[in-house]
């Protein structure tokens with residue numbers, strides 16, 4: 185039995201828990217939250233034996249093999265480093281940290297301890313991403329020149345910790361952009377970013393008064409909003425490819441958009457909402473849509489695949505799909521977008 189602890193018992197932790205509970209060789213034996221009542225209720229609801237309000241106490245449990253870090257972004261680095269140094273394997277939610285410097289400190293701890301540090305880039309485990317990666321690896325797209333990675337919302341800044349820069353590190357770029365930038369870069373074969381030109385806008389605000397529509401349900405609501413509403417960037421990579429990013433909480437647009445589009449020399453592809461490969465056969469323009477089983481709850485399914493992979497890496501030494509260096513590279517890109525926005529010019533990484 186691999187014994188796991190969960191740190192941060194808010195919204196996303198439930199998906200980690202369901203993932204672990206689906207595995208026969210894993211037991212979640214402890215949970216921790218600075219909100220003691222929340223942690224206690226979580227433990228009671230899910231039959232977890234040990235409850236903590238201080239993660240340092242939880243990490244003293246000798247039987248604990250691994251932890252999921254599901255706290256606000258501002259404690260990812262501190263907790264992940266402490267977890268590694270306590271001899272535990274760590275699955276840390278995205279973004280890996282508040283910035284690249286913190287992310288590099290996690291990488292150093294991972295290298296010193298030899299424990300596993302997996303970054304929660306859960307979208308890499310989507311069925312559509314798996315299929316497209318398979319086609320890309322077999323060179324169906326040719327050289328990928330251009331990628332557009334978009335996650336735009338019109339529903340008002342979510343507030344709570346998401347919109348408090350001291351706990352989140354930033355707004356939609358670090359919260360939503362991180363998913364699509366990572367997924368696009370992963371599909372491109374993980375090239376290294378060399379320059380970034382970015383812009384962010386923060387003059388729309390929380391729009392708390394939106395009527396008749398409620399998307400967010402933060403565990404700790406608040407009216408504070410110190411992050412951007414919208415971010416955009418052009419990222420140039422060392423292999424000549426270019427990525428255009430758009431990420432927002434709050435825009436005046438027709439509807440929310442989630443898409444990753446890739447343009448290769450042999451074919452193009454659109455990952456969301458459904459995977460389509462745009463190609464040519466016998467001189468006919470072809471739209472190819474693979475037939476695959478779409479899970480009832482793709483979000484939950486992706487987390488199940490992510491936690492199963494984490495456990496497989498621990499148990500069988502399988503090579504980790506989401507290694508710490510990918511989290512560090514992403515934080516370097518995000519830092520560069522914010523830096524470029526501030527300096528109003530292209531910056532080098």
Ligand SMILES: NC(=O)c1ccc[n+]([C@@H]2O[C@H](COP(=O)([O-])OP(=O)(O)OC[C@H]3O[C@@H](n4cnc5c(N)ncnc54)[C@H](O)[C@@H]3O)[C@@H](O)[C@H]2O)c1
Pocket residue numbers: 191192193194195196197216217218219222237239254255256257259277278279304306345359402403404
């Ligand atoms: N992979 C995804 O698709 C996805 C989706 C949503 C959130 N997330 C990430 O998951 C993390 C948590 O987000 P959430 O939506 O669950 O937030 P949440 O507010 O619902 O839960 C976070 C919990 O962490 C607790 N916490 C904060 N600091 C702590 C500390 N130092 N020690 C112990 N507990 C602490 C809070 O009290 C809260 O209960 C964030 O990093 C977020 O970016 C990932």
